[in-house]
Amino acid sequence: MDVLAGKVKVTSKTLDQTMKPAELMDHPIRLSARDVTVHYGEKQALHGISIDIPDRAVTSFIGPSGCGKSTFLRCINRMNDTIEGAKVGGKIELDGEDIYSPDLDVVELRARVGMVFQKPNPFPKSIYDNVAYGPRIHGLAKSKADLDEIVVSSLRKAGLFEEVKDRLSEPGTGLSGGQQQRLCIARAIAVGPEVILMDEPCSALDPIATAIIEELIDELRENYTIVIVTHSMQQAARVSQKTAFFHLGNLIEHGDTEDIFTNPVNKQTQDYIMGRIG
């Protein structure tokens, strides 16, 4: 046991000490960020974020609006590249590979790091084409049958298949909000990513749809590294194993979800969790 604990310290100093050694064996570090800063023009949005994100677990980012949690999330698949005037500093490694290195193709990165957005944004195409789009552009399917299988299994994994199996050719925009969001998750899964980023995936959904998505996230954790940004502390508590609290562009505290919610070290975290700031 001690040996294992020692190993943990070697791999990551910042990783929370309270993580149980047995769990750590299953969850090596997938993503690690060091001193990440983001500037939007003159304005600095992130001040040196360093965090390690474990494999096959859900890490949630919480914090008040404008605290930089979404900005940081968007650094992980370089979506900030698309924003005019955004500058990212520091280092983010995915499996030890610098994702901001000039050798790395951002298209390849985004195939490995999928993203689900705040508002469900299916393409104005059929349900089938929505899911098939990623595999098509990346050339993942060798034949039509292959593609069919990817689409069906992705829809299954997103828990949507039973609801839409008879209308795969109907437009994805015709589904309900919750179904659309699951379609977007299926679309992300279809590319076969290792990491899935979710930017407040339930903020546009009603409680029932939210519950379904949360259940889905819990299932997906088996196979994917999931990072979720959420405004709802209950949601963070329900779905995530790790929680990071952001405030004013700083990472204030992070660790096991249970610890953050029951025993926060930092005063600001405590205030936020108690509902005093936010």
Added chain:
Amino acid sequence: MTDTVLPGAAAGAQNRERVRKSLSRRHRNEILFRWAGILSIAAALGFVAILFGMILSKGLPSFWQSTVHVEAFFDPELIEGGPRPVLADFPSPADHQQAVNEWQRAVTLSNWNRIVETALRAEAPDFEIETRDLLELVTSSARFQLRDMYFANPDVLGQTMPVSILASANTDNWLKGTIDRSQPDERQQLAATTRTLADQFEENGTISFDFAWHIFTNVDSRSAPATAGLAGAFMGSLYMMIVVIVLAVPIGVASAVYLEEFAPKNRLTDLIEVNINNLAAVPSIVFGLLGAAVFINYFGLPRSAPLVGGLVLTLMTLPTIIIATRAALRAVPPSLRQAALGLGASRNQTVFHHVLPMTYPGVLTATIIGVAQALGETAPLLLIGMSAFIANIPAGPLDSATALPVQIYLWQGNENRNFFEARTSAAIIVLLGLMLLLNAIAIFLRSRLEKRA
């Protein structure tokens, strides 16, 4: 001050009173505004109705033109050259061709006017009229019509055939009353005997008002204004529109996509954007000067050619298409771009798979509006020589041609005002009809594209 110290209920009552007082004024303002709106729309519609009413009432009669129905005798004594040479009689096809050419020359030089005259006299055997005045009754191209009939079928030699000959423009004026019938002889376009004969022919049915198909199939004519048609101008316009669509749409859409989706936002692209917007406001005649200087003088393209006209109109249409396409691109929700980028689509794939298809309805509308504008444009074409009188239908975009709006302009200035006033309106009706057709196509395609999206 007093308001603030009033107790709750009293303050509430006072506020309600104030709201009630302001209500009537607010309602009055709304009613006034509504009526102002209704009145302006009514005024606009009224003017459009007057415009259409005037054009239609003037132009429509022009589509029915006085036509003389006679029996023409293809008199072997008058028609020279004998029967058409037969190939079998000649040692070689070249000899035969030469003989045919000579035969055609002889036929053409025959006294066809005499045949026309005889046919006309046959309809009014007892009427005393000088030959010159009699021939004034029909269009001067009547002799060519009979000659062409004979060329097409030499077997009619010695036979009598029913022929419909267009009455001359002046006869048409007289019969339609577009010239004042009470004017004295010296102010009339036709001699007194010709006018009497025209009236007599109209009465006995020799002259009837037939639908003037030739407006659509003939080219402009000066010697025989009655036969003037729009076919040449229509083909000229058609070639120009093809050039405009083929060039302006791809170039315009490509520029808009590049500027909106790929170009870095800096001073240079700002400058380009301002310039494109300014270009849209440049008077069209300036584009004509540019076309004359660049395409004709520098590149040596032929004058009066629809290709040059099309190039000039392309330059004029480009800003319209670029601006509209950029607006359509900007209206595509960013979430769609994010969705595609987030899946690992490249920027190119994002634009061409997702963003651009969303703009098709907008691009289409812009294209049709641009093409309709180009179709109605006259001024730049005058400067590149497209206002020349062209008596042939252009066979290609490099042949001399004129265009529909230019034809309207030319007819409008024709000296036979009585006749061409109506003909001008007829041409306007055709042009407006084309515009309506274009707009209908645009609306149809847009609604179909929108349904699919």
